[in-house]
Structure formats: C-alpha cells, structure tokens
Amino acid sequence: MKKVSLAFLIFILGLQTYAQGITDPIKPNILFIFADDQMFNTIGALENCPVKTPNLDRLMNNGVSFSRAYNQGSFAPAVCVASRTMIITGGYLWTAATFSRKGNASNDHNAPGNNPRYEIPFKKPEKYWPEYLKEAGYDTYMSGKWHIGEVSPNDVFDNVKDIRPGMPNQTKERYSRTFERDKADTWSPYDKELGGFWKGGKHWSEVLADNGISFLTQSAKSENPFFMYLAFNAPHDPRQAPKKFVDMYPLDEIKVPENFIPEYPYNEYAGAGRTLRDEKLAPFPRTEYSVKVNLQEYYAIISHMDEQIGRILDALKASGKADNTYVFFTADHGLAVGDHGFMGKQNMYESSMRVPMIMSGPNIPKGKTVDSFVYLQDIMPTTLEIAGLKKPDQVDFNSLLPLATGKVNTSNYPVVYGAYFGTQRMYRTEEYKMIIYPTANKVRLYDMKNDPLEMKDLAENRDDYKVVLNTLFREYKILQKRMNDPVDVEEAFENFMAGVPAPTLRTK
Template sequence: MSPGQKPNFLFLMADQLTAFALRMYGNGVCRTPNLDRLAARSTRYANMYCNFPLCAPSRVAMLSGRLPSAVGVYDNASEFSAEVPTFLHHLTLAGYNTILSGKMHFVGPEQHHGFQERLTTDIYPSDFGWTPDWREEIPIAPTGMNMRSVIEAGECRRSMQIDYDDEVVFRGVQKLYDLGRLHRDRPFFLAVSMTHPHNPYVSTRDFLELYRTEEIDMPRVGPIPFDQQDAHSQRLWYMFRQDEYDLDDAHVRTARHAYYAMVSYVDAQVGRLLDALSAMDLDESTVVVFTADHGDMLGERGLWYKWVHFEPAVRIPLLISVPGRRLAAVRHELVSLVDIFPTVLDLAGVHVPDDALPALDGRSLADGLGVQQNDTTGVVYGEMNGEGAHAPCLMVRKAWWKLIVADSDAPQLFDLQNDPHEQRNLAGKSEVREVERQLVALAGQKWDATGLHQAILQSQARRRLIQQTRLTGDFPAWDFQPFTDASRQYVRAGAQSSPSVVKGKLRYPPVEPVAPQRPRAPSTSRAIK
C-alpha cells in the first residue's frame, strides 16, 4: 500500500458464532483452516464481547459505536432510526465506496444506514412483528423459537440459510472482482455478513463428514435443575417450551456436531473471499476484519441459542488483519462491538470533529494492533432487553469480575478467573462486597434502569399498535429489495463495462476513442472569376 493511500476494508461477519467454537480460542474439535490462516496474520482479541446477545441490537451497537438503548433499540424488532450516524456515513464523506452483501437485520423503513449499495436482501423481517411483550407473566417468543432446532438437528440437503449465504458470498466475491477491475480509484468498505452458524442446527453431508460423532465434545456444564437456575434462565425455559421436549445426550451431541459443520461452512466461505481478495491484488491494501454479532450457549447449563449474558452467548471472535503487519498478536484487554466504529475510522484515517460525533461507548483499538498484551484491562457493558426479560437485564465486566443485574431478579456476580464457567454466584458474599459495590456503581453510572424500563414498555406498546395497523391495512413492505441493472453487466456500450480489464490491470494499453469523421460533401460553389 503506497504512502497516503487509504486502506480498503473487507468486513466479514458470522451470525451466532461463539468464540468457544474456534480452535484459536481453545476449541480442539472445530476445523477452520481459513480462519486459522487469517489469524496467523492478525491481531486476535481474546476477550471480545457483544453488547447485546441478540442479532439486531448487537449490530446497532457495532455500527453506531453506542449501546443499543442509547439510540432507542431494545430488541430484535426495534427501529434503527435513520438519524443515528454510523461509521459508514463518515466513510462515505471521506470518499469510501460502502457496500453490504448479506444480513444486517435493519428494522424500519431505512434499510441502508450508510451503505451506499446493498447486493442482497436481508433474511429476517424489517417490521415490528417480533416485538416482545413484557406484560406477559410467562414470556412468549415472537419468533416462535422453541427446542425443535435441537431435537431435529442433523443433516439436510439444502436449507434456507445455505441458499442465502451461498448468494451472499457469491455476490461478495463478484463485487471484489468488480472493485479490483474497475474501481481502484476509490477505497471501499465491503461487508459480507452470513447467517451461519445460526440455528436451526443443520448442515450438508460434506461438512458433517469433516467430524466423527465420537469426537464431538459435550457441554462443560450440564443442565442445571430448574429450581437452581437464575430467574432469567427459568423464563427462557418456559419461553422455549423446554418442558415439552425430552432432550437427551444424543440430541445435544447431534446439534453440536451440526453447529461445528456450520462453522466449517463459514470457514469455507471466508476462504473464498480471501482468495478473491488475493486474486485481484487487493490483499496488500485491505484491512480484513472477522467477527460475529453474538454467541450461542450450545447446551451449556442446559441453555441454547443466546438471550443471556453467560460467556458462551456473549463472547465472540475478533480478528483484525492490517496490510503490512504480518505477525500474529493476541490482546487480552476487554473489548466489544462498540469499539468497531472508532477503530475503523482510525484505520481509515478519518477524523470526525468532536461536535459532529455523539459520545461513543467504544474506543479505537488501532494503536494496539500487532502488539502483544496480556492484561484484562478495561470495562465492557452489555444489555439484554428483549423477550425473556421482564426488566432491563444489564451486564458489567471489569477485570475478571462480571455482574449481571435486573430489577426483580437476584444479582449474579462471577469471578471468571477462578470460575470461568460461571457456576458460583458470589453476589452478596461478604468477601467480595467491595467488588460488587464498584460494579453496581458502574452500572448505575451507565444506565437509568427505571427510566429505561419505562421507555421500553412505551416503545413496545407503540410498535404493537403500528404492527397491527400494518397487518390490517395494505402497506408497502420495508424489506430491502435488491435491483440488478443487467444493462451495466458484461459487454455493453461504454468504457465502464470494457472486458479488457482483468485482475485489476489493463491487459492492453488504453486507446482513446476517435470520433468518426463525416464524409465531406462535394463542393457545389463556383469560383468567381
């Protein structure tokens, strides 16, 4: 990359990928050769968290650099307001071409949020149909989610998610080819966001056969008896109707087997995208980021999916590979998705005046890239205000301590250094009273829990009314509809579609077009003598 040149960005995102499924985070089973080769030239963050263990709010945190509740997003059916700046708006102002292929789960009529171009539709609804209702004593999953994803896990020939991600990656690869051939004059930010390995836990035979059944590891913490579970986990038990299903070890192993196969599918797609980047000679000028929106419990404690602040649901991978820095490094400070906003702008060399930027909850990680760091410094914050909660469920982690609090639920305090699987709740113990006091104070400084509770209830009521209206009347859908202009593809008139450009370079020297000359008409004038 030449001096002064702005880097490109290839931003790769998986859905519901827990860090604990990856070899680079200590898993000895899952096979991810392409992610491993990316990690070999990246800075890996060992303590990376999502700020909300649900798809849409987590992505809002990443794009806005702020906790979801700070911008009025509370669950998977909260509108992401068009007036909230994302780092993509700032990249656009700096001359970047911003492109999205795949899932970002935008809710509301604004379906770009700073992406100038979208290559695919989204996979989940953009309306208010998944709005929770905290008035219910026993929560109901608006999505209809239950334990069938576990009971019916295993092999499939095709799935909706495979169809979707195949298209997402295909279009991402093709866009890399186009960017390398025709648009090298502008830096780009290309996000390729898959829906794997989100449940249902099914995969095709070729990926399942990468693993033997007997090598699939089981959860480190088995099911916890109902009367010993925390209140939030008990509500999720009813929400997913776990009492209606007879789940045994074979189901658990099969579901985890399929999940690992889905992770290997993600890995294969990452390989295709990295190969396309290299084929177009873009790998030396492109920052590559790999992360996820949240994790998956995968049967730990008898829990599945996300919706909780336990480590498997909130710990996610983060790899950042920067051109010119080929040595791997591992950093252990506490970081989260809100840090992506300032980090991307910092790496892009984009300075935003303080008066043009709302107070961010994240910080730039750019200065630490390539530098080993072993201390668990910093603080991360998390929210869980969706279905299954009855009040804002808030998380603070500082150093090795994690606090989870919610009105009407007993607090939970864990020492992750000595109890990494969160089996001993130390809240209320005299020996950690000062630690608990400090974390409670941090939560009080970050949130007005009572005011947030009221704001969420009011938002839910408004959205239920609007969704009922939309279902009753005849309104246009908010879902993004991609449009392909075939007149600009392949061999067409005009220099922009010239087939002479390959691998980002001209095969032959350009020839300036010459305007055709009109034949001269014979002169009819007579010479004057």
C-alpha cells in the same frame, strides 16, 4: 518581470501538487465479515477447539486476535438487533436503544411477562457507519443479513445485494425433533427440500461468498477504496450445511459442555425460559444427546462458512488489493448450545456474551493475541480511524488500533457491562462476574480466574462474600449511570442481600 515570477510560482506550485498527488498513499480498503451466533471458542487454531476452520486460522495467524471481545447484551429478544444497531451507529447499548424502536420494552409484545417496563424515545442517529466512510471517499457494499429495522441498507450503502432477514425460515420439523437415538430424526441439515439456508437452491453462505467475490473482482478496476460489509446468517439456526461438513463431526466424538445442566434454575425470571424461540431448539429438560446433535450441526455450518470465507480471502488476494486491505472478522454475539442449560444467547454467560474477533491489515502484527477487554463494536470506530476520520460525538466505542499495534497495553474498558431487557444485568471485572436477576431477587457471583466456566456460585454464601458483592454493586451503579441504563436493580440487590425470596413469577 513580475508576470514572469508569478507564472514561475504557479508552475512550481503545480509541480508540488502533482508530486503530492502521486506520493499520497491510497486509503486502505476495509473488509468486514460478520457471523451470526458464533461463540468465542470456535476457531480451530485455539487450544482444544474441536471446530475445523482452516481459513479463520489463516486469518488469525496473519493478524491480531482479541481473545476477550464482548457484546453488551440486548434491549430485545433478538440480540442481533441490538448488537447490529450498536455497530452501525457506534452507540453503547442504551444509546443504540434510542436508535431502534425495539429499544422501548413497553411496546414490545415479545418481552418477558415479568420484564420491568421502560420508556425510551426513538430518535434518528446523525449518520450510520457506511455514511461516514462514503464521505471519506469509500465505495460501500453490503450483502447478507441486515436486521436493523429503522434504516434500509439501500439508503446507506452504495451497492447492496441479496439482503437477508434475521434468520432463514424455520420448519415445524425442526422444532418437533425427538432427539432420541432410537427414533428416526424428522430433520436433516443437508436436505435441501426443507428450505431454510437452502431456500433458492444454493446455500446462503455460498451466495454471500459469490457476491463478495463479484464485488472484489469489480473493485479491482476501481481507484476508490472500498468498504465491504458481508454478513453471514451462519451459524444461526436452522443450522444447515452440506453432508460432508456434518460428517466431519461424528456424534460419538462430540463432548457436551462441562457446565451443562438440564435446565437453568432462573431461566424464566431471566426472560430466557421455555417459551423463548431459541430455547425451543432442544427439549426440556435438556439431554446430552440433544446438545450433541445441536453442536454437531453448529460445528458443521461453521466449517462450511469457513470454506466460504476462504473463497472471499482468496478473491481479495487475486484482486491485487490484499496488501492494502484491513480485514475484520467477528460475530454479533455468542451462543450457549447447552452451556448452563441454555440453547440461545439471551443470558450473561461467557459463551453467549463473548465472540471471536480478528483483525489483519497493513502494519498489524501477525499471530498476536490481545487479552484486554474490548467490545466487538469497537470495529466501527477502528475503521473510521483507518479512513482518517475523527471519531464523531455519536460514537461511544473506541478504536482497536492502539491495542492491535502495541502502542498501548491498557484497555479502554477496565470492566465489562452486560444487560438483557430489564431481566438481567452483568458486571464483569478481571477477577469476578456478578449477574443480577432483578425479578428474582437473585445475584450470582463467579471467580473468573479460578472458575472460568462459571460453575460455582460464590453468592450462595453471601455472608462470606458480602464485601465483594457490595463493592461490585457500588461500582456497577456508577457504570449503570454512565451507560444510561433505564432499569433500577438496587431493590433487587438489597432484597437478595437480606435473603428476601423471589416473588411469584408472572406469566403471560
């Protein structure tokens, strides 16, 4: 009798196991699409946006858009290196700096001449983003821009194809442009003979879309969930696109930014001066015409990239897996293109610090906008939660799911932190933004509610805003300690408040 009961028990347990196996939901797929250098207000569905992006509009209407998503800045001139190290490891800026040998400014020969030196020892992170997901049963795939020097994508992804460098090759013609209406241009964004994005014969954005479509076709036959990391080099310079996309944006219809100025007064102290590569993309002093040409090509390559994103989204739908796939879109940082006289992203203004960020997928509301402060690197722990993983100790950023689904309405970040090397610091609250240039003894203050374009520096009247400035700096020091920020800017702040002039700028 006991033998019969035992056999019956085993039979019942087997049925339960089988039933559980056929009712357990399949883990959701994750598609991460990463742009390079895309400012926050370049999605066509946004009000007064001149850029045509029907496919990103479609994604935005089908999911949640985070209107105030930020990057924390950089420990290297290549801001993308810091941003990508943060997202691949989950660590805040100065934690990520320990995971990158470029985090040590004392060994960086590209550091600004007046950049305060700091030593950050290198250490290997416990795991990288795709390694966590592989342990959860995901097939992982990566194609496109990598630019994280301490690890090869081949070591952390199952499948890798067409890894690209930090940016396509530049040409002398691109840097020597005259930017004068009555002179022949030495550069054409659709001349395939000039290389850059056209190197190899097919535009790199199109190659990336081809690769993504190929993997989606392959994944349709697999029972495993997938994690796809598709990283465009677009819209990074040299901003090249087929002629039909450039023709979509006539120069006479392009407006220069309202906060355009010919040259930023503290750019050399900020480490974002005339010798920085990004800033060589237009002449000094800036002209409105040069900004318009840069914007024309910037808008064109975004629209071309959008077309490729549409192809990827269509392939996802054709694979039959769209309903069980979370799609994320963002960029590693923004870009100035004339904002405050800058051309690059090595500054603390909104156009460079903020990015577009969209999330869609199962149980995600459609057409919703979240206005809370978030960081773009929050995508990484969001995917870990989607995969059913507990957030590792190494990960500083936070899941977006509670905000996206409406379970909470309060951000994990009441304020936003920003930094660039030892030459810039930023503290952003709902009401104010404070920017500090320690090597210039300079502090700037903006009323972000009444002056979102950051055009009126309230700190010019420091006596009238003494209480505000002191309060913000006191709060900043607390956050600085939490961020393990190695650069002390207190002396510079005190010098500014006391009216001490900027020291002589050291040049290399």
